[in-house]
Amino acid sequence: xxxxxxxxxxxxxxxxxxxxxxxxxxxxxxxxxxxxxxxxxxxxxxxxxxxxxxxxxxxxxxxxxxxxxxxxxxxxxxxxxxxxxxxxxxxxxxxxxxxxxxxxxxxxxxxxxxxxxxxxxxxxx
Numbered sequence: 001x002x003x004x005x006x007x008x009x010x011x012x013x014x015x016x017x018x019x020x021x022x023x024x025x026x027x028x029x030x031x032x033x034x035x036x037x038x039x040x041x042x043x044x045x046x047x048x049x050x051x052x053x054x055x056x057x058x059x060x061x062x063x064x065x066x067x068x069x070x071x072x073x074x075x076x077x078x079x080x081x082x083x084x085x086x087x088x089x090x091x092x093x094x095x096x097x098x099x100x101x102x103x104x105x106x107x108x109x110x111x112x113x114x115x116x117x118x119x120x121x122x123x124x125x
Contacts, residue, residue, distance in 0.1 A: 099123050 039062060042048040049063040085091045099119060106115055 039050065039060065043062055046063065046066055047068065049066060049068060050060050051062075051064045052059040082091075082093075086093050099122075102115075102119075
């Protein structure tokens with residue numbers, strides 16, 4: 001069980017690192033202003049919330065009392081099942097999967113076109 005939890009944690013850390021690397025900008029003096037401008041533009045947006053705390057001091061508490069839908073929670077369930085199957089040697093994490101196998105399990109129009117873009121980028125379809 002600890003191995004599964006460890007796999008999930010490692011997977012989530014890798015996922016977050018990938019997201020960070022994709023959207024990372026070099027930190028400079030304008031970053032603080034960028035964040036302030038973003039907050040000013042989106043403060044009244046009910047689908048936006050931000051809570052930031054540093055050394056027990058709340059820096060921002062914007063729309064935190066609004067209930068918002070969870071985003072991409074199904075990925076956590078898939079990551080847990082993946083870790084479980086790898087730990088029980090039901091699947092090999094290093095086995096390559098062909099594009100046709102991916103297509104059999106794809107549900108159209110549920111990912112904003114991400115699947116098609118990934119196929120086009122990786123397989124020139």
